[in-house]
Amino acid sequence: MTDVTVVGSIFMDLICYADRLPKPGETLGGTDFQTGYGGKGANQCIAAQRLGIKTAFVGKLGKDAYGKEYYENFLSEGVSVEGITLEDNVPTGVASIMVGTDTGENFIIIAEGATKLVTPSYVKEAGEALISSSKLVVCQLEIPHESSLTALRLAKQHGVPTIFNPAPAVSGLPKEIFQLCDHIILNETEAEIISGLEKIQDQLGLEQAIEKLKELGCTNIILTLGSDGALVWDNSRKSYERFQAPKVKAVDTTGAGDCFVGAYAACIARGDELSTAVRNAIANASDSVQRKGTQKSFPYKIEIFLIDC
Numbered sequence: 398m399t400d401v402t403v404v405g406s407i408f409m410d411l412i413c414y415a416d417r418l419p420k421p422g423e424t425l426g427g428t429d430f431q432t433g434y435g436g437k438g439a440n441q442c443i444a445a446q447r448l449g450i451k452t453a454f455v456g457k458l459g460k461d462a463y464g465k466e467y468y469e470n471f472l473s474e475g476v477s478v479e480g481i482t483l484e485d486n487v488p489t490g491v492a493s494i495m496v497g498t499d500t501g502e503n504f505i506i507i508a509e510g511a512t513k514l515v516t517p518s519y520v521k522e523a524g525e526a527l528i529s530s531s532k533l534v535v536c537q538l539e540i541p542h543e544s545s546l547t548a549l550r551l552a553k554q555h556g557v558p559t560i561f562n563p564a565p566a567v568s569g570l571p572k573e574i575f576q577l578c579d580h581i582i583l584n585e586t587e588a589e590i591i592s593g594l595e596k597i598q599d600q601l602g603l604e605q606a607i608e609k610l611k612e613l614g615c616t617n618i619i620l621t622l623g624s625d626g627a628l629v630w631d632n633s634r635k636s637y638e639r640f641q642a643p644k645v646k647a648v649d650t651t652g653a654g655d656c657f658v659g660a661y662a663a664c665i666a667r668g669d670e671l672s673t674a675v676r677n678a679i680a681n682a683s684d685s686v687q688r689k690g691t692q693k694s695f696p697y698k699i700e701i702f703l704i705d706c
């Protein structure tokens with residue numbers, strides 16, 4: 398039996414660094430180039446798998462050099478790959494990233510490639526058996542939205558609990574998507590877009606955003622707050638709880654949210670209480686920001702249980 402099935406995106410990150418970002422039309426000499434394994438779905442799957450649970454992934458790669466390399470990455474991490482297809486005649490999805498090291502700002506273009514072909518029918522065909530035999534299903538919004546909805550519907554039909562990370566966020570999602578998720582995990586920007594509230598400033602604003610999410614049909618709501626940890630609405634206790642993150646020296650926060658979602662999923666799948674899962678997710682995500690890279694920075698079975706934070 399699989400603990401967690403993740404239905405989502407796989408992107409190869411191609412990162413060029415320069416002293417500053419180029420202007421339109423300008424060719425600029427860079428200072429460094431790196432590739433990295435990315436895509437929110439894949440990141441969350443790897444973060445969960447590294448905590449010692451069994452994960453499976455449903456998604457697509459191109460049958461090209463990046464696709465083959467990424468497939469090997471899933472295998473070497475121990476993820477079940479029967480839900481992953483390498484497609485002919487389509488490139489693996491890439492995120493082309495430029496970073497200006499003077500300000501740390503970036504430009505990102507995502508070319509979805511094979512990830513765009515993760516259609517609702519593919520999710521049903523390649524994912525239903527995995528979903529129905531899992532303890533938990535996780536999805537985001539980097540595949541066609543109808544496909545995430547399909548994954549959530551299939552999970553519900555089979556009585557499997559779900560986690561939804563509405564990222565990248567868009568407004569106007571169908572209400573059904575919120576009603577189908579047992580846990581929604583989102584950051585402040587995503588909460589603003591989905592709730593329709595302008596710049597959230599304080600605890601009151603955060604609680605107003607959560608109230609909007611409840612109106613949409615969400616039950617357990619986890620709002621991540623970067624170095625400030627998380628604010629949680631626990632539906633079984635009908636109460637808010639604030640969780641602090643440990644003070645750490647953050648060197649790269651890319652993928653922190655994905656690390657959080659993956660660790661939270663691993664904890665819920667093995668039966669942790671919601672509050673324990675949040676504490677562990679914070680511990681893992683806050684550990685990851687102390688190292689460079691995305692998947693590269695995710696901890697292996699760190700389990701900083703009930704860290705005093």
Ligand code: ADP
Nearest residue numbers: 584621622623624626642647653654679682683
């Ligand atoms: P996202 O990466 O989606 O924007 P957040 O910035 O809210 O998400 O971060 C997710 C989690 O990562 C936080 O709840 C926290 O545990 C951890 N985290 C992020 N930034 C920091 C930081 N500067 N110091 C400590 N923990 C951090």
